[in-house]
Amino acid sequence: MKKTLLIFAAASMLFAACGGGSNETKTEETAPAATESTEAPEATGDAVITISAGDDMKFDLSEIKVKEGQNVKLTLKHTGQAPVASMGHNFILLAAGVDLDAFAQDALNAKDSEYIPANRANEIIAHTKLIGGGETTEIEFKAPAKGTYDFLCSFPGHYAMMKGEFIVE
Numbered sequence: 001m002k003k004t005l006l007i008f009a010a011a012s013m014l015f016a017a018c019g020g021g022s023n024e025t026k027t028e029e030t031a032p033a034a035t036e037s038t039e040a041p042e043a044t045g046d047a048v049i050t051i052s053a054g055d056d057m058k059f060d061l062s063e064i065k066v067k068e069g070q071n072v073k074l075t076l077k078h079t080g081q082a083p084v085a086s087m088g089h090n091f092i093l094l095a096a097g098v099d100l101d102a103f104a105q106d107a108l109n110a111k112d113s114e115y116i117p118a119n120r121a122n123e124i125i126a127h128t129k130l131i132g133g134g135e136t137t138e139i140e141f142k143a144p145a146k147g148t149y150d151f152l153c154s155f156p157g158h159y160a161m162m163k164g165e166f167i168v169e
């Protein structure tokens with residue numbers, strides 16, 4: 001009991017020593033800096049994104065935002081039940097300026113490569129494999145230069161509904 005009291009007394013003395021008039025100004029000065037520094041680690045860390053689509057042929061995200069150069073960990077979840085042959089989904093991120101309609105047209109003829117058109121490989125920044133109901137797949141890639149990019153699911157007939165903007169800030 002005596003020991004505890006002593007420690008308590010020592011602790012309060014330390015606390016008193018640290019405190020004082022300067023304490024108030026210190027908090028005021030560090031407050032704005034602290035807000036900035038909480039954002040900094042986010043920018044350098046990974047961008048962890050989960051995008052889902054079910055049997056309703058819709059992505060749950062129409063917009064994805066990341067930072068330039070950021071490592072992107074993207075998970076595609078098929079929350080439906082339909083098999084891959086009738087309701088397959090993928091996620092394809094197109095390079096800047098690629099014609100979405102023309103790309104999707106070529107994808108129709110690429111059934112053997114999961115609707116990834118080989119002749120347009122250089123127009124793809126990243127893509128997942130094609131998955132069916134209940135499946136999940138993950139990819140990792142580096143965010144491209146600042147700009148707005150299109151993403152889509154290239155399964156026949158899906159891209160009109162299943163597309164969105166991938167924004168790099």
Ligand SMILES: [Cu+2]
Binds near residue numbers: 053057155
């Ligand atoms: Cu799809």
